Amino acid sequence: LYKGKEISKPPEWWLGEQLRRAEKKQKVLLSCLEAFGEMMREETIPWWLVGGSLLGYVRHGGFVPHDDDVDIEVFERDLPKVVLF
Secondary structure, three states, X not given: OEOOEOOOOOOXXXXXXXXXXXXXXXXXXXXXXXXXXXXXXXXOOOEEEOHHHHHHHXXXXXXXXXXXXXXXXEOHHHHHHHHOO
16 A cells, blocks of 8 residues: 555566566676776776665675666766766
């Protein structure tokens, strides 16, 4: 129930399809994140995961199963250097 109303659950086939799509995106995102991390290491720019990406790393050892983005932060003082990439 949500606010006194019953919510219909999506069919299992739909949920499975959404998770498969998310997994495909996550593989691409992980490659992008690895490349980003390597560039930041080369330039000695500190960065870190935040939000759902940090939660996924801590809770799931990777991505939250349905997550389809990466959340990162850098210090504001380093932002001009990052934008150059």
